[in-house]
Amino acid sequence: MSRVPGPPSVAVIGGSGFYELLSSGQEIKVDTPFGPPSDPITVGEVAGRQVAFLPRHGRDHRFPPHKIPYRANIWALRSLGVRQVLAPSAVGSLTVELQPGTLIIPDQIVDRTGREQTFYDADRAVHVAFADPYCPQGRAAAIAAARASGWDVEDSGTLVVIGGPRFSTRAESRWYAAQGWTLVGMTGHPEAVLARELALCYTSLSLVTDTDAGVTEGEGVTQEEVFRAFGENVARLRELVLSIVATLPAERGCPCPHALDGIPLPFELP
Numbered sequence: 001m002s003r004v005p006g007p008p009s010v011a012v013i014g015g016s017g018f019y020e021l022l023s024s025g026q027e028i029k030v031d032t033p034f035g036p037p038s039d040p041i042t043v044g045e046v047a048g049r050q051v052a053f054l055p056r057h058g059r060d061h062r063f064p065p066h067k068i069p070y071r072a073n074i075w076a077l078r079s080l081g082v083r084q085v086l087a088p089s090a091v092g093s094l095t096v097e098l099q100p101g102t103l104i105i106p107d108q109i110v111d112r113t114g115r116e117q118t119f120y121d122a123d124r125a126v127h128v129a130f131a132d133p134y135c136p137q138g139r140a141a142a143i144a145a146a147r148a149s150g151w152d153v154e155d156s157g158t159l160v161v162i163g164g165p166r167f168s169t170r171a172e173s174r175w176y177a178a179q180g181w182t183l184v185g186m187t188g189h190p191e192a193v194l195a196r197e198l199a200l201c202y203t204s205l206s207l208v209t210d211t212d213a214g215v216t217e218g219e220g221v222t223q224e225e226v227f228r229a230f231g232e233n234v235a236r237l238r239e240l241v242l243s244i245v246a247t248l249p250a251e252r253g254c255p256c257p258h259a260l261d262g263i264p265l266p267f268e269l270p
């Protein structure tokens with residue numbers, strides 16, 4: 001591992017179309033017990049803090065949502081010193097009120113992926129609390145920064161995560177909406193729970209790029225539509241992420257650092 005000015009305490013995991021955050025930085029190759037992360041991690045300074053950036057799909061978008069090395073990504077970030085994670089991603093909206101370009105800071109998640117979702121799969125049972133999957137301090141900072149920079153931001157919502165890579169059928173989409181869920185994405189799980197399992201703060205920044213299939217009577221969502229909408233907003237989103245990093249308290253006053261208190265772990269945290 002190469003030397004950096006100081007360990008990064010905060011990380012940004014970029015989603016589709018979000019392949020760069022820092023104009024300058026040092027690339028670090030990390031390995032983990034789960035293999036290498038999606039890409040080398042770039043570490044640079046933002047507002048006096050060392051920040052790590054990792055493009056979730058790889059910078060050439062070589063990992064589809066179901067093949068992303070989620071465990072390696074989260075493990076690698078923690079091993080570098082990261083304790084707070086901001087996670088922008090493209091999502092579909094399940095309600096006509098939330099149009100493309102809207103930013104949602106979700107407060108709940110529903111897993112429909114069936115993916116591998118734990119670091120604790122050997123030796124002994126480890127059950128972490130996940131009733132509130134996101135960091136309250138990170139969410140508050142994200143909402144405040146988004147409002148301050150003029151975003152149309154929703155301060156809560158339920159993100160249903162599907163396995164992908166296909167989009168939803170109309171029936172699935174109508175069913176999700178009927179449950180009262182707000183958004184559909186493909187990468188928010190298991191990222192959030194893996195972060196919790198390593199006592200990290202995790203905040204989702206969900207950018208609406210389309211209205212999911214069942215919501216409108218159109219042709220249904222396409223990849224082109226999603227990438228275009230994200231591309232139109234990515235420069236703005238990058239600025240927002242930088243301002244969240246600048247205002248996010250470095251001192252963690254949230255429950256996240258205590259997620260594993262009193263739980264015997266089968267391994268040392270990285």
Ligand SMILES: [Zn+2]
Nearest residue numbers: 135201254256
């Ligand atoms: Zn937290």
